Amino acid sequence: MTALRAKAAEDFRARGVPHRRVEAWKYSDLRSAVDAGQVEAAGAAAWTVEAEGVEQIAPGEGGFAGAMGEASLAFADAGFGLRAAKAGKARVHFATPGQARVRIVVEPGAELEYIETADGGGFQNIGMDVSIGEGAVFTHVRIARAGDGVRIADVNAAVAARGTYRLHAAHFGSALSRLELKIALNGEGASAHLSGVSVLDNRHADVTTHIVHAAGGTESTQLFKHVAGGKARAVYQGKLTVAQGADGSDSRQTAKALLLDERAEADLKPELEIFADDVKCAHGAAVGDLDADSLFYLRARGIAEDEARGLLIRAFLDEAFDGVRDDLRALLWAPVEEAL
């Protein structure tokens, strides 16, 4: 084991499996679902990759966003890497328990479209390190199917000048599931655009983001929509840091949740840390039920209650995929239709 991995293991062991008294995991009590022994002994996850226009590289030892990314670095003995020098496409499917490390390199000026699906039960922990070069674009599509295990994806990304990280996610929840992203906008004009939906029935889905505007003229937008039915729990935590000197940065984050059952819960927490002047930061969060006026209006036009509710739920979610390319949108929307 290398020094870096040994250090990660040591740190993880010192803190143990994160739990609800750790602020970043307040709404996702991982310790009640797995213990440290299970994390260490989880074994290797299996996956399939179909790729074109990319070079396979070693997973290496990249960074991590949070505690479980650190665990994947420490304990995952499997992984893969993809490097795009021009225009690449990859379809990746994770369907088994276990851990893995993924390394993504998008060279300056290149583009990579990465379509990831996660499925299955048990304990799955995938740690990903992404490096986006100057003027490069990384499009990350993530579809996490409904499961009954623990599913964690931890993404650490660095974006160079004028580079873009684009995420479109559809989450359907697990006993506990979490996507944790840390994106550092390191170069002038770098941007991150994240959007996604969680459609949950009795399941849990946590989207935790931390975007660091480290350079001037950087831009980030986030829009997450959650629909929670039964005893579902939808979580969004969005931390935004604007570093000193990152003047002219612009950020917008919005998280909204529709609760379809009185037992359902949504925890939406935007958080701002601003150390620069002349920045624009807008954030908003709202939790609600379907709008009674809208429901009455549709029913008064002859649309039966179930259909009217469905129409309003779809309209609510649809906004998250505004402007997403048609074929990607269709890919994301199909499982949403199935889940509704």
Next chain:
Amino acid sequence: MLEIRNLHAGVGGKEILKGLNLTVNAGEVHAIMGPNGSGKSTLSYVLAGRAGYEITAGSITYMGEDLNALSTEARAAKGVFLAMQYPVEIPGVTTLTFLKTALNAQRRARGEKEMDAMSVLKRVRGKAAELRVSEEMLKRALNVGFSGGEKKRLEILQMSLFEPRLAVLDETDSGLDIDALRLVAEGVNALRSPERAMLVITHYQRLLDYIVPDKIHVLSAGRIVKEGGKELALELEAKGYEQIVKDAA
């Protein structure tokens, strides 16, 4: 067509309609006039079957059927249409999709064949032109970014598309300038027919200059306190509600 007998109804446990009687026959246009808080909107919601509005006594018979036994959507399929005072904005649903969904939902409920998108579009286009509802409006999300006049025109477009038996127009004149009012009134007048009854609910006499009713009823504190022909509107305008209500008592 519509017979309301001794209707007591309210919302949230508060009685608002207190013994209302009203008969409207096919082919007739009736106006309900009344001051704020007299129960005008409650009457329209009770007729459309809005959740939360409860009938505590009396009856509403529509085409020989107990209206209160029908769900909101079933009433629409059976020909009850409420043009709303405040049409809601629904982001994410285009106007045309909404029209098609509603039309087909009503047709399905009546056991009629659903219409395909092209046929709906053709039908909508013809009617839209008369009401100056542009193609661009039809493509936009329902009522989102529409002006007050555009929203009301779209309500009348729906009325024309759904061809109801009983149309209730709740404060259709509110928020309209005179040109918009005239356009909306023309649309409504075009839909007058021997098979159709209309109930025009309004605070002001102005609308009734354009949609001339067969009968006017004055609503006050949840009851009809005075009835008359179209000239009653002018009397109301001259004397004001307070005096009319006092005279009637």
